[in-house]
Amino acid sequence: MIKPGEYIRDIFAQPVGTVLVARGWVKTRRDSKGISFVQISDGSCFTDLQVVIEAGTLPPETLEQITTGACVEFTGTLVESPAPGQPVELKASGCTVHGAAHPSSYPLQKKGHTMEFLREIAHLRPRANTFGAVFRVRNALSYAIHRFFQDRGFIYIHTPIITTSDCEGAGALFQVTTLDVAAPPRLADNAVDYTHDFFGKPAYLAVSGQLEAEILALAMANVYTFGPTFRAENSNTPRHLAEFWMVEPEMAFCDLDDDVELAQEFLQYIIRYVLDTCEADLAFFAKRIEPTVVETLEHVAQASFERITYTEAIRVLEASGRSWEFPVEWGSDLQAEHERYLTEEVFRRPVVVTDYPRQIKAFYMRVNDDEKTVRAMDVLVPRIGEIIGGSQREERPQVLRERLKECGLPEEPYWWYLQLREYGTVEHAGFGLGVERMMMYLTGMKNIRDVIPFPRTPGSADF
């Protein structure tokens, strides 16, 4: 394996004259009379290592196998490059070709491919510049998420992937079953008899870990989850996946103001971290994907977010003098066009909208003293829309019961959730960040399917 100090990233930091080994995959090769130039990458950094092969150095049968896509291992000396384009290069003395890649059938060319085509070859696209950069940024983002919470004493918890409560109200669920779907056992009334199913009742993939995270928060104060979630919605957009990753912090002794403040600190921290550690990758995104991406991130990392209530947002929209496709009316949810107008045109930066009408929000959100709104917050950012959704949770048992009833939900499955309010309740709050939405914001990538290695969408779960 490649050990620390041996990555191509590390090789660039070695002094000229060092004899070393470089391993990776061939990006491209150029030939002149008597000399060949091979660029290799091991994914450790954006920049390829240029290997120079002078005529006669390698046997012809080795040389002819060094083609785009091949896996190679060079030995050589690090030398100053006489030509512009790279400060150092490897002067090859030997080469082992671990795996050739037949050039006439290897699908990745050295020139531009569409994102749609690359998506069809997800087993090879990590070797493309764009996807190497995307997955390095994804790694940095993941690390920054943990570091932010760990530095603040949050406990990393794991909430279940499989759940038997189908009543969270957060969209369609994937059912998990070991029954024979062609011929399930049936009851007298022909309904499926789930007592024979694996869990003895219907089970689903979780759409959120929030309710369980609240359990841990009411024991360990500050906790967070970071894992996959699943939505069986038939949504076909550049912003939705059926399987995506979500970060959900949950804090006891926390109200909505604290919640909003943490969300802002959190976003700014991870943006700063990626700016500081992924400079070359971000420069590439700015050059080839989205020109404004770096300046936007620099700006957002420092500027405080705009904060308005839902009621104020409605007033702003009404006063805009625009004609909306969907009417602006207190009591109905903000549409995509409204959110975009607020964050992209009015404020031109992230906007936190709080205190939404109770009838359009989930049962667990804390009812305000005005009885009409709940302590919900959405963080909206230009180009993406909603990137964070959160709330202060209803900690009063009577009010929570009323809200369940109001939302048409039975109390029984929530017996433990209600009991948390009976035994040692405290005000608490949390939010959810969609990791892939954040990735789109960080990279400027236009389609969410291109910021996760193996996207799952309706009708598509290949690889």
Added chain:
RNA sequence: UCCAGAGUAGCUCAAUGGUAGAGCAGCCGGCUGUUAACCGGCGGGUUACAGGUUCGAGUCCUGUCUCUGGAGCCA
């Protein structure tokens, strides 16, 4: 799921209802240092699939599939 657009060579795209083409990639050759290298040559097609209209369909009609954009749902 709804609305709109698209599907032609490995990739990106041309082609008034009348002989399916180009650039790139690949292959062969050339060039003493290339940087999306460059120059010359060569091969490359069930026009997404199934029907239909027509003397004749890549082109028009119907259906299906896939992709893209917008909307809804949301992170």
